[in-house]
Amino acid sequence: MTHPNSHSVSVAGVIIDDQGRALLTQRRDNDHWEAPGGVLELNEDITTGLLREVEEETGLQVEPVALTGVYKNMTRGIVALVFRCKVVGGHITETDEARAFRWVTADEVRALATEAFAVRVLDAMHDDHGPAVRQHDGARVIESETPM
Template structure:
């Protein structure tokens, strides 16, 4: 149901509304199912996962975390959401990328080869090594069978002695060309959305004067933490939620330091100076890494817009109001021309 909502932008679906007020109970989720057959099959598949020993193997691969602790990440995104994978187990020796299949029969050679090649190429597409995938595998849910291979060994098997590194680089180059053809760079002018999106960002400093930053799992890019404000979500709550999703810490906003309008993408970002109220920065489902950077490094590596966000947050005074095109600051006149 969530996949349907995501792909069709049906934000009025009942299952989506369940989460507007918080996290629903199991009973509320089950009541949203179309009929009992849906949940009965899921219960049977979960029982098979446990009874077959596959769940115990997944826990072993994850390093044996205590009950109740997550084993990894669901729905990992590779190469700007081109590939649709199921989960990454975060093991002590690196990530294990696993795709789940509910096929009744697994003896169709052509289909099986596609499954295995997809695993290998998904690992290759993680060019930023955000998930540290060192092993890939298939889990056949109806049979309760889990099969895994080290990435390099699988590449050698599939390439039948070919040059693994050359094949990987050739594939990545091909994928980049195809993506460029599908989504060419914006060269004729900015996008013109029908309405603006509101984003919130927190500039958090430690006692050494360094800025909290996080590296996104989907793109591999470092960002000052924050995100898009939800519909009907209070601004302070949205700031706390998005920063916690990116860094694992709960922050409290101190003051609004700047309002920044991206005239190309139609995004208005509200930037706050904030401090950590609870928790320690750590990787999350959304961020592969979290770090503290000197303010000048933010400007050098993240670009002019983020540099100004941080600079404005460090200077006490009036709230800054600035326009930009995603890369450079613009005057009001230049922004009118760009739009």
């Protein structure tokens, strides 16, 4: 049974390499380029879910470095916690969920990903601010009525 006021929580890992590039995955279900991640399981803690989702989608083991943003899809009621991560093991491997991978610069992120997903990666690529708090409609960022 779905409750009209319920939300789900997802996690994503923006993996940054030594050259400052981010890893994007091309999803098999919709061909979109995004950071690896997914919905937390009900009894799963945030870090465990992040590590599981990233490894399931990329074959990489990562270590979260910092929470870089909290994002809400206002249309679907999904709250996403996004973390900057570094690789600590594994190898990039095609999966049931990801068909391709690219290490990208900020300009390439803007060209490949939709605005709502690009902003997550771009926020994670910049070290100079605390976690961003943003909302979107699934494609475009929506400005907050109350500035933070």
